Structure formats: C-alpha cells, structure tokens
Amino acid sequence: MKTLILAAGKSKRLKPIEDKNLMPFLGKPLAQHQLETLQKAGFGDFIFICGEHNHKEFQALKKKMHLSMPIIIQEDLSLGMAGAVMQASPYIGKEPILIVSSNDIVDGKIFETLKTEYKKKDADGFMVARHVSEYFPGGYLKLNKRGFIEKIIEKPGEGNEPSKLVNIVIHFYKNAQDLVKYLKTAKTNRDDLYETAVSNMARDGFRIKAIKYDGFWQAVKYPWHVLELWKFLLENALDKKSKIQNPKSKSRGATQIISKKAEISKYAIIKGDVIIEDGVRVLEHAIINGPCYIGKNTLIANYAMVRDSHIGENCVIGKSTEVARSYVGNGVWMHSNYVGDSVIGDGTSFGAGAITGNLRLDEKNIPVKINGEKVDSQRNKLGVITGKNVRVGINASIMPGVKIGNNSFIGSGIVLAENIDDNKFVTGKWELKIAENKAELDKSAREEMAKKLKS
Amino acid sequence: MKTLILAAGKSKRLKPIEDKNLMPFLGKPLAQHQLETLQKAGFGDFIFICGEHNHKEFQALKKKMHLSMPIIIQEDLSLGMAGAVMQASPYIGKEPILIVSSNDIVDGKIFETLKTEYKKKDADGFMVARHVSEYFPGGYLKLNKRGFIEKIIEKPGEGNEPSKLVNIVIHFYKNAQDLVKYLKTAKTNRDDLYETAVSNMARDGFRIKAIKYDGFWQAVKYPWHVLELWKFLLENALDKKSKIQNPKSKSRGATQIISKKAEISKYAIIKGDVIIEDGVRVLEHAIINGPCYIGKNTLIANYAMVRDSHIGENCVIGKSTEVARSYVGNGVWMHSNYVGDSVIGDGTSFGAGAITGNLRLDEKNIPVKINGEKVDSQRNKLGVITGKNVRVGINASIMPGVKIGNNSFIGSGIVLAENIDDNKFVTGKWELKIAENKAELDKSAREEMAKKLKS
C-alpha cells in the first residue's frame, strides 16, 4: 500500500500565512507532524506531492527525516487534489492507496482504526467523515441507504448541505488505478473534479464507506484555525513523551517537560502543561501558564507572561509582555506588548507598547476580510495575523482581526484597522502644533507630591 | 420620633454618576450605609423619600434590609428638600423629626451626640454645622448673639458667606408640623424654599441650635467627592468589624479582613488596611496596597497593583494594571491600564494600554466642566469619571478631569480631552500613508542584538 501525502495547495484564505504545511509547530513543520503520526500508525511507502513554491523545503524535510519517498511537484495546481493524484499515478500500481492531506490534523488513533477497516472486505474504499455542527466550507457526504457514499458535494453553501458529514482528506481506495481512471474521465466546470470522480465511482457501484470520526480535527482553512491546532499538537506531544513532573509545579497533575538545558529563574513561575526546550531562558518574575510550548533558545524576560500559547524558537518575549492564546512563530521579538488571540509569523517584531486589540468594543464576533470578503471568524476574541518579518512600531494599536502581510512595517502610534499587503510601509499622518510654552512650573506642587510618596 | 431620609434629589453636577444614593460602596449602596449608621445609633421609624427614577431600587433595598418604612416618591423634585418634607408630612404627626440626607456622610458618633442634645430642653431644634475653610456651595448659617440660627443663606457665593459654618443635612425639629407650616407659607424665587422657611422660623422666635461638628463630612456634590467617601466608609467598616491580623501582613498595625473564601496566591503581596470579600482571587505577583476594598468575586490578576482604591464586585483588574486612589464600581474590566484618581462606573471596560491622565503637564489644579462651567476640582491629581458600561479602546489616552457618559464607547488610540455625553461612539479620524517598503533588513544587526541578549 502507498500513502499519498498532499501538500501542494496554496491557500489564499490563509494569507499572509504562506504555507501551512511548513509552519513550525513545536519545532517542526506541520507536515512533519503528519508524517510522524502516519509512521507511528505503521504507514510508510510515502509519495509526497508538493508545489514549485515549497519543493525545496520539503526536500530538506525529507532529508532531515531520513525518508526515501519520491517528492513530486504538482504542475497544475488548479486541478487541486485530483491533479495531485493523477500526477502521482505513475508511482502507484494497482495497489491500495491512502490519500492524506498534510494539514488535516486528526487524532492519530484514527489511523489505527483505518488499519482494521482495511482488512475487512466490505468496501472498495473509505473516507473519514466528521459530523460538523456549524457550516464548514468542505465536501459534504450524501450517503445511500446502505450507508455508502452516494455523492460528495463540495462547498454546497450554508443551508444546502446534504448531511452534516464533511469528509476529512483521509481517503482509502483498494485499487488506486480505479480512482485514477475516474479522475481522468470526470467532467465538471467547478472546483470539484475529485469529488465528481468519486461521485461517479459511487454511481457505478463502488462501495465507499464513510468512517465516522468524532475526535479532534482541525483543517487549516482560515488563519485563526492555527490557534486550535498548536494546542492539539502540544497535548499530543505531552502524551507521547515520558512525563516528568516538575517538583516546583504549582499545578498538580500538569505535565511539564522542561529541558535541563533551559535556565529557569527561581523567581519565575511555571504552571500547567508545558514543553520548554533547550536553551530557553526564563527570567525573574516571568510567568508561563500552560498549556504552552516554548521553543529553543527563546528568552522569556522579566515580568513577561505567556499563557495558553505557542512560542517558536529564538524569540524574545520582552519585559512585561503578555502573550495569551496565541501562536508565535520563530525569531519573533516583543517588548512590553499585549498579544492576544493572534497568529504571529516568523521574524516579526513589536515595539514597546504596541498592542493587538482582540475584542471589539461591542464584544461582537470579529469579521476578517479574506479575498475581499468579510468572513465571520465565529470568535469574539481574535487579535492580529501577521506574515513574516513584520515590524510594528511603539505604541501602535492593531484592531481585532487585522492581517499584516510579509515584510510590512507599521509605524509607531498608528491605529491600524485595515489589512495590509506584503511589503508595505505604513505611517501615520501626524500634525503637530508647536507653540511657545507659557506654563510656569510650580516647584512646590512637585515637592508636595514627592512628600506624599515618602509617606 | 420619625427619621426622614432624603434621597429624591438628582444631582446634575454629579453627571455621569446617576444616583449617588445607589452607588455601591463596600458592596452596599450609599443609602444603606446611612440607614445602618442611623440604626446603629438607635434611630428607627424611618420615612424614606425618593424619586420616580430610583423608587424601584429603594424598594429592593428596603426588602434586602428587612425594613418596614414607607417609601414616598417626591412628585415635584424642583421643590427640593422643602418638597420632600411637605410630601412626607401626612406620615408624621406632631412628633419630633430628624431629617437626614442619605448622602451627607458623617462620622456615626455625631448621631450619639444628637441623642443627648435631643433630651435637653434648651432649643426647638438643631442642625449639624460644620466649619469649612474653603468655599463650599452649601447653606451657610448666620447665628444670633445667643448662638441660635438667625438665617440660612444658600450658596451665597465665595466671599459673601455670613460665617464659615455650613449646615449638614442632619436637622432636628421638636415638632415636625411647625416646620411643615413654615415650609407651606415660605416665599422665595430662588432655590432656597427650605432655608427661607427655617430663616422665618428663626425670625419668629424658634430657637434652632447649631451643633458644631468637626469630624468627617463628605457631601457628594462633585464626582471627585466619591474619592474621599469610600475611604471613610472603609475605615469605618474596619473599626466596626472584628479585627483579624493577617500573619503575612508586611505592614504591622494594619487591619486586614480577608475572606476565607478568597484565594490569595502565595506570590501576591497584601499590605495595609484591606477588606477582601468572598470569591476574590489575587494572582501571582499582584500587589494590594491598602487602604483598599476588593468586592466579591473580583479578580486581581498577575502583576496588577491596586493601591488606595475601592474595587467593586465581579471586576477583573487585569495583568499589569495599576489602580491608584480610585473608586471602581461593579463589573469593571481593566487590562494593562493605569487608572489613577478616577471614578469608574459599573460595567466599564478598558482595553490594554488605555491610560487615564491624572496630572496636567503644568501640574496645575484640574478643572472639570460641569453643566457647561469650568469648576476647579481643587486637586492637581484627578483622572477620568465614567458612567456605566463605558468602553475604552486599547492605547486610548483620557485627559485629566474628563467625564464619559453612560454606554459611551471611546475608540482605540484616541486622545480624549473633552467630556462625552451618554450613548456616544467616539472614534479618531486617522489618516495612514501606505507606501512600498524599501527597507532591507540586515540580518546581522538582529543577530548582533540577539548575541548581546545572551551575554
């Protein structure tokens, strides 16, 4: 059996996040997490589909993971998942095939289930199907009376769903070439070639089961999905690794994996589930309130508080900064900031006093403009989403749900309420009034205040 | 003897504070404090005068306090204190009557004194009179040679005072009907019907004594008066209740009443006189520096410092916030703010980095615009006065002495230097300049900085 990993797609909706597959979580790109989960469940013989844009990075990942899989560049990204499978077909015979998206992150246990299903002879394939309570822009399954898939309807629009079951891209076919054949002959004028092919297979009698799954699932469609994802990966990692109880822990029952190569001040407080990597320094009066991941060589400075957040490597979380419920990439520098419910790209810096607003004054859900359209994030707390190498000046205020593109600079003191593209320099138009100062300072007032301070 | 409690008045000068009588102090409305003080001194048989606007709330208070007093709605508020007494007259016979304002807060001991005075036969009534060193807009007493009141002159204007004695609304008459009769016949074209009636009584031979009083007195005429009031009530409460010394207290001699149902982190510091109620949580590295009152279920978060302040119930004093010399009502949320010398109404929120300026650059006294007129607050430190349910955005700057009306929202990053009415949404007119970013980041500079941090 071959396992096809799909990692070619570019997600416009994720902008300014460039490639979710390569986004670092707990010190590894997301794709590596997926590959390791598959390996752990006993899957191997990978075929990896990527794009021109991320080919180099995946080559490096392959080397780092000592894998021998072919890495195929998908030529026509507009053909989506169907194109990926067709382009991989020369590498597959009539074997069974498991098709997995590199970023549909699920509980690893589902792969164990799949191995049992695979041995049964009652179907020609299956898909993992998840019950959704709110509309999600994915492929909805219509099942027939016998419980097999009759049709997949891609993004039907809210209210038109044939069921509440959305397929997760973990699909299995007993004979890969059957799928390839249907893909080659399917016809559609929408963005659903793959779904059409599978619907045609169903029409022609192929029995494709829906394996219902109720565990963790986080597709990364919108930037804020990252905020749930890292947390799952952390919990996952804490289960996997051997548990070391930190004797200084104030929260009994917490799992804390703190590198011996980390320096934790005895005046720092570390609570809850945490992973703290090599070379991390946590200075006096800092607080880390788990669940938290702190990457290699990151500095958590005095009075800084990190809670419920992922911090990448080589970051400086400077004095009195608060990072709450956020994902922070690598090499990010903060200083006396509040960053809440935010996704902060690698190499970004915040000047002192810069703040991410994460709650509207009216406390309503926060909309985010995505490809020109307002999307309700379904969250009433959401901060900023930045690309890589963003710079934010001192005392700047970023409004909830604003996105800032790669290499863009935001001037000091600005109130930023709109999305900013890549490579922009945003400054305020300040007008000052400079007059003669006619105030006469009365020394006694100050002396009076000084006296009060003493008492 | 009847005790008439006056609580009908609407104080325009207090705007945006709607009803001082109902303002919560130490978990109780101000009127309840007054009623309890009277009860403690042995007064009962209350008649309570309120207005349409606060009748419901006083009914609830009556129930809560298990009182059986009549609550009368004063129909014509323009008749002031005179109107209140006349409207209550059907409930009073020819008995003696004590007339007390619900918000002229004094040391309870004066009521003990009154009971002694009452037994003496040397006068037909008396008023509590307080020596004022600065002009106060109240009723000034002119005494005759025998020491009885000859006249009351309401708000004579600075420089025209007949004496330095101002009457506090704690007035006693041996026969209530005498007063009622004079009130009904008094004539004035100013706002001083009551004072005219009393002056007429004096003219006709009634002996009304001035009981001089030098203790605490705080009428609530201007919003900033609240800042003195809560402190008196706290000191009062700490005297009354049994004193428990907190063994962890750093300030010997302090009285600290800390509920056993409060959770105080062992990394928190609590100094000076405090009352901390049930359900309060004080997190790591928070500091409470008394005198302070912390109401039920309030959270004092990490690195927050509350000093010399009243915090109501269900508040969140978020990370790194400083509240100094302020009154904060119920359900107020702050986050990384400085709030100094301020009066903050129930349900108000401050976004991170919002700051109340409390000192002018020239360090002069702070004027407050009240009913269109600039009033010198006589304070060189005064912050903001907010109504209820105000929202202040991140990094907003509120200038000293500014008032913000109920349900008004102040946008992020704004410098607010004017009073805002109820139900307004204030935003800045920001102009941004968005240009191409031509800066080339030199990685070496950052690496150099990172290296310095390590050493």
Add this chain to the structure above:
Amino acid sequence: MKTLILAAGKSKRLKPIEDKNLMPFLGKPLAQHQLETLQKAGFGDFIFICGEHNHKEFQALKKKMHLSMPIIIQEDLSLGMAGAVMQASPYIGKEPILIVSSNDIVDGKIFETLKTEYKKKDADGFMVARHVSEYFPGGYLKLNKRGFIEKIIEKPGEGNEPSKLVNIVIHFYKNAQDLVKYLKTAKTNRDDLYETAVSNMARDGFRIKAIKYDGFWQAVKYPWHVLELWKFLLENALDKKSKIQNPKSKSRGATQIISKKAEISKYAIIKGDVIIEDGVRVLEHAIINGPCYIGKNTLIANYAMVRDSHIGENCVIGKSTEVARSYVGNGVWMHSNYVGDSVIGDGTSFGAGAITGNLRLDEKNIPVKINGEKVDSQRNKLGVITGKNVRVGINASIMPGVKIGNNSFIGSGIVLAENIDDNKFVTGKWELKIAENKAELDKSAREEMAKKLKS
C-alpha cells in the same frame, strides 16, 4: 607646577545638554570627578577657567570641595583653548603647567604615568595621544622622525588624518610662558589657534612628546557619549571604594555598594555591580540589574526594572517602568514607561505609557540632527535626549534619536519624530468623530468571558 582646568566651552553639539561639566554623575558634577582624579594622582594648585554661564556653579563646587583655586571667567569664548590659557597666564609664572579639560575623561592611571614622564628630561612638553580606529572630530598629531610632535591638525576631515593619533586635552609644558608667547603670536583664520601655536613651537625646535594611551577615553562631543561615560565613572567608583559583597546578590563576583540608609524590599532583586545611595527605596518586585547607579532618595517602584543605567537623585522610577542603558539626571519622574538608550535631563517627567523608541523599524543606525546636520550616531539603538524640566504626556511615542529642549512639554498620545527646541508646548491636532452609539451590548458574551476566567 600649576594645573589648568578648562571648563569654559559651550558645546552646541550637545544641545539640549547645557553644560557637560556640570552634569551630575554618581551624585557629583563631571568637573568634580576630574578634579578628584587629579587630586588623587597628586596634582593640586589648580587654576580653573570657566565661562559667564557656569561661573556661579563652579564657585559653589569650589566651596563644596574646599578648594582655594582661582576661578577665572574666560571673556572671549570664541578663542577656545588658546584664549583660556592666555587669560590664565597672569596666574602662572615660568612654572611647568598641566592643561586638562574638565570633560576629557580618562583612566586616572594616566596621571600617574605623567608624573613619571615629567621627571624625565627628554622633552619640553607632552600630550596624551590616543589611537582612534574611527574618525573623531579632534586634533590629529603628525609626529616627526624622532617621535616628537611636528604638527597638530584640528578636525582634518575623514580621510585626511595625518595619523590615527588624536590628542586628548591633557597637555604638559615645562615652561608655561613659552606656550603663552606662541599663543599670542600664532595666526590662523580657522578655529585652531592653540594647535597652530603648538605646531609653531614644534617648528622652532620645542620637543613635545606624544604619550600614547590606550585606556578609557570619552570626550563628550555628542549627547550619546554620556551613555558610555557614566558607566566608566561607576566602574571607577566601584574600584576605589571598599567592596562590600551583598549576601543576597544573585550575581557572584558583583560589587554592590548599598547604603544602610537605603530601604530594599525583600521582594526586590538586585543583580550585578551597583551603587545605591542613602534614602533610596526599592519596592516590591523591582529589579535593578547592574551596572547601575541609583542616586540619593530615589524611589524604584513596584515592578520597575532599571538595567545598565544611571539614575540621579530624587527620581521616581514608577510602577512597571523600564530604564535600560540610559543616563537619567536628578529629579526625574517616570511612570510605566520604557526609556532605553536615552539621556534624560534633570526634572523631566514622563506620563504613563510614554515610550522612547530606541530602534528603527529597519534596524539601521540612528541619525541625530545636530546644528541642522544629520550626524550618524553609529548606534542602532538610541532613544531620546531631553533637556531639563521636559514633560512628556501619557502614551506619547518619541522616535529614536529625537532631542527635546529644556522646559518643553510634549502632549499626550503624540508621535514625535522631530527635534523640539527649548520652551515649546507640542500638542497633537486630533480630530474626533462623535456619533450615536448604536451598539447593543450582549451581556451573555461578557458572562461567557467571565466564566472562562474562572476556570
């Protein structure tokens, strides 16, 4: 032998610093440090040259130091060093003379060396000469084959230096009158009368040696030079005085001189080399991270962090303020600020949330406008330079390298990106939009958030 101290010059380039000689370091004006260093090395018999502008202050210093030296006012400041020597000449005979600038701060050991040199008979005079690796606007020495000075070229401009040796104003002549004679006859149309005279002496056969010196040297030409100077003086002071190890010190090997009259909270942390003077109070959770000097009666408040900085006397470093790598004069008040790489004049105040930017968004070196010209500070971290009695409003943002003149006020919320002269009042031109607030607050959202906080 006479020792002539030059302290008359006015440094336009230092603006808004008025007189470097009088700037307080470690509780003493800079000139006093120089005088004490000379005294310690055995030099006495001072003649002090000052200007009209600082004569009174030096009279006071003379009295304070119990010196009997003549203090001469230089009449024509435009004649520079030459004018100073000529005006002092009536006070000197044919004695040897040492000429020292009051602000060319060097390691005191060089003066010991000079005493040895003086006894040798191999030269008619000498100058201390320092090798510079980067262009410095000073007097460069051209040496002849025998190693004597042939010429001094004042400010040759980068690339035109005759050598890499710059003379430090520590000059010795065996016969003062020789120098005076040459000064009187020298002719130049540039600002180099003294240098011309010395070049003429060399031409006529006077043997003037260059004493090479590689130790600490900090002329105070530009304001940011102050940032190196105080540190040298601190290290110097810590060597001189008896070393007391603070048993609570977290940094072994550090020298901490903490007055017994200072109050250090047991919750404060003090690390590294420090001098903490009488009457200093360091409150709970403050951190002082040396090298630091904290002057008399200064308050380091809760959560304040001072690192690598000089703080003068009677300062208030208020709650949560961070002062890093800065020089702060006397009587400065800060409150929840970040002040980095800055020079802050006496009596200056910062409102809460005011921040000094100290790093450009592009991380390039910071230019400073000096006398109308942009000068590269050669630093990529540089904050603000303020004169005396500056006031900065709340949430103001001062851009890197900005200078603010004496008695100037900077309004709240401003982004200040230009230099401000003395006695200015700078305010923003804010436009607000005040609309009806149509938002309806949904209590449940807030209750939901409150619930989350509890858990």
